Amino acid sequence: MGVTILHQFPVENRTGPAVIELLTKRIAALGAVQHGQFLVDCETYSSVPQLGHQRTVHVLHNSEQPATVFSLLETGTKTIPLATDGLFDLLMMKMSSFYTSKKQTKAESKGPRFEIGDFCVKLGTVTVSSNFKGILVEVEYRPCIVPQMCWELMKEFLQGFLGSSVLSNPPVYFQNKMNDVYTPIDTIHQYLEHFTIFRKSPAGIRT
C-alpha cells in the first residue's frame, strides 16, 4: 500500500469505452501489464427524521482491500472514518429502520488494473445508478507512504500518460496531509469526494 492519487480524466466528446481504450493504449505503450480488474463502490445512507438531526453514512468497498468495509459518517460538522470486517454490510441491513439508502445514488468506479514497475494504475469508468458519469484514473506509487516524498515523481508519471489535464499542484485532498502517513482510508476519502461531485452533475456532462 503506497500513496494513491485519484485523477479525473476529461471525457470531452468521446464515449467512456473510447477513453478507456485510448488510455489503455498509452499505458501499455509504456510497458504496463494488465493484472485483472478493480471495483470501488459506494452506497449512501441517510438517517431517518426520528433520529434527530440529519446524518449521512457512506459505505464503500475497494477490491484492493476485499475483506474490509470502509464507512464515512458525515454529521454536518465532521467526518468520522471507520474500517471494519465485511460483515458491516449485514449490520447496515439491521439498521434499515434508522438509516435508509437512496438507491439512485449507488456509485461505482470499475475497469482494468495495470502494473508498471512500482506503479499500479487503474482506469475506472464511473457510473452513478448505472448512468455513465466520467473517467477516474487511480495511480498508486507503492514503495512510498508519505505524499510529500513522492508527489513530484508521481506528477511526472501522471503527466506522462494523462498529459496536461494533470495540474502542477497536488490535489486539494492532499493539502495539510503532504507529510502524513498515507493509509487505505485516504483513497476511500478521495473516491467519495469525486463520487459526490459526479452525483451532483447531470448525466455524462462532467468534463
Next chain:
Amino acid sequence: MGAPGTAMDSLSAALKCNIIPNQEYLLQGSVLDQYVEVLLHRLRGLCDNVDSGPESFQDHELCFTLRAANPSPTSIALPLRVRRALDVADAPWQLRYVGQQELGDKSRPTVVRSSIDMACTSTIVEFLTELGCRVDFEYTARGYMFRKGRMKITVSKIFKVGGMPNKPEGLEPISQSYLVELSVLAPSGQDAIAEDMRIFAEQLRPLVQLEKIDYKRLGN
C-alpha cells in the same frame, strides 16, 4: 481474468450458502471466588490448550443502543457492543450486534441468539456516538479463555468502570463470583453443536451449573 463482483453480491452469496457464523449458542453460569481455582484446574484438564495453558484477557466493553430520539412503544432499538483488549495494545477493537435470545423449549440445550461480530478500528466509539447511539452501561472483564474444539469457555470477573476512586486500580468487582460462559459462533441451523455443549457442561457439574439464562426473568 473476470471482473470482481460487488461486495454485496458476495455477501448475498455467502448468506445463501449459509456460511456466515451469525448464530451464537450460549450457556452461562457463575462460580464463587473461592472455588474458581478448582474450576480453572478442571478446565485446564478438559480443554484443548493443555500445553500453553489458558489465555488470559482483560477487556473493556461498552454497550450502546441505537433508538429514536422520541421512542414510542412500537419503535425498535438496536443494541451494539464495543469491546477492546486492555492488555493487548495493538489488537483491533470488536463491534458486535447481539439479537434477541431464543430460549426455545426444554428439548433445546442452549440459548440461541443472532450475532454479528467484526473487528473494527478504534474510531468506532466516536462513530457510534455520532451515529445516534447512547451508552447504556460499561464494564471491564478480566479472566481466562479456554477452547475445546469449536467451543469457547470464558471464566471472567466483572468490574464496574471507574468504580471507587480510592480503591487500588479503581476497579470494583460487581460480585464475589466469576461469570462462566460456554459459547459457539456458527452459521444458523447447526444445532448439533448445542448437544456437544450440553455434554461438555455436564462435565463441569457440580462445580458450575451452566444453564440457559432467561434475562427477562432476571430483570424484574
